Amino acid sequence: MRRILCSALAWLAAILLPCASGAHAQLAQTTGTTDVPRPAPAWDNTSWLNAEAPVRLEQLRGRVVLLNFWVFTCGNCTRTVPSLVEFDSRYRREGLTLIGIHTPEFPPYAGEHDRSNVARALAQYGITYPNAQDNDSRTWDRYAIRYWPSFVLIDRRGRIRYEGAGEFHLGDPTYRTWEQRIRTLLAE
């Protein structure tokens, strides 16, 4: 009887798990810790704004890096920008580098690929930290991003330590979570 029960449970797990992880799975807000820190993939975007030259991951060893995957047509993204600007203002001198990875959602006809439109958005939202145009979604794919906005926090040794997605606002619980993570990595 015990063997039958165990077999049933095993089959149940094998069948239920794939069903629960479907593409339409609901997402309210995710913030997560990576179980095992892994090396952050390098990026090679060539078009940058707020930077005199392309910013490379290897140049940032010794700094904590917060990547923000966003697009200016995403309200969830632009409503989060004030929090990111605040992080940049508060922690840049302590060793934080904020980088925007601007990844279009639509094909070029929507205007998200245009450098001048991105520049206008940076000015509109007061963003002064470097932003890469990720028009071919290459960096998005390397980091296996699925939602706008998403965040990846990289430690001073170039390892991914925290990942998450979803809008947050100055002082709210998610903001405080991210801020604590930044402080933790800056203190290492």
Next chain:
Amino acid sequence: MRLLLASLVAAAACESGPAPAPVRLQAGSLAGVAILAVVPSKDLRINARVPPAIELAAGGVIRLARGRVSMDSSYFLEPPWDVRPPGIPIRGALRVSFCRADETVCRSVMLPVDLQE
């Protein structure tokens, strides 16, 4: 026995089938003019900053950008629409950026469309 049990469990677990499409394209008329509109499913908002588009298989794009939008211009308050071009088969892909009301992220979907004249 194992196979039978697995089949029963599988039927119970997956009987709801694939999730329904988050939006659908609807043809209609407004004041006697043929229109196309994108109707969202319940509890879903369509991004107004990058309005839905029909990418025609024959080439060309129809943007469905008309309709009232929220104060911050983020979302459509009614199904976005536009005039249906006459004499053109509406065949291709509908691309929509949307947000669920209970989520804090944007996501997009592409659906095949094929509307007869």
